[in-house]
């Protein structure tokens with residue numbers, strides 16, 4: 128089975144995805160890391176050199192490659208991945224999708240403690256700019272995120288709760 132974790136930057140896709148994959152004895156694939164390795168460039172460099180549109184094209188191709196090459200994996204997607212091309216349908220057809228729905232306040236708390244320079248859409252933003260950007264972005268993206276087959280609202284999540292959701 129392929130399991131895709133989707134949600135905003137800071138919602139815990141990478142953190143939780145690693146734990147879930149270890150629990151299931153599945154491969155763990157981080158879409159952003161997969162793109163960086165394939166390209167030999169960081170996400171920030173790709174944005175700087177090719178813009179967001181160029182990055183979204185690489186992201187779509189990477190997702191197609193993962194779907195074609197993995198059968199048992201937990202995939203932590205990038206925050207915007209479900210919102211471009213037909214990526215959400217692609218993931219829903221290929222496996223199980225879980226939307227990690229985390230309140231903006233908590234995203235801000237977590238992200239302000241992390242390195243924003245690796246996240247080009249957030250780099251250089253003040254705390255109040257971060258709050259308004261995340262609020263607006265989540266409002267735009269929710270229509271895609273809610274197409275996931277499963278929704279987990281609010282932390283704390285437990286691995287057991289996720290396994291139950293997936294009937295595993």
Ligand SMILES: Nc1ncnc2c1ncn2[C@@H]1O[C@H](COP(=O)(O)OP(=O)(O)OP(=O)(O)O)[C@@H](O)[C@H]1O
Pocket residue numbers: 134135136137138139140141142143159203204205206237238241246282283284
């Ligand atoms: N359940 C949790 N409880 C507390 N902190 C958490 C939890 N999950 C993640 N974090 C923290 O929040 C930050 C963001 O988590 P993580 O990188 O897993 O998010 P992400 O969804 O993969 O974000 P991105 O889309 O930017 O890759 C990290 O600093 C991480 O330690």
Ligand SMILES: O=C(O)C1=C[C@@H](O)[C@@H](O)[C@H](O)C1
Pocket residue numbers: 135136159170204205206207208245246247248
């Ligand atoms: O939310 C987004 O649009 C992004 C999230 C990150 O995971 C990266 O995929 C990139 O920084 C863009």
Ligand SMILES: [Mg+2]
Pocket residue numbers: 140141142157159203204
């Ligand atoms: Mg991540």
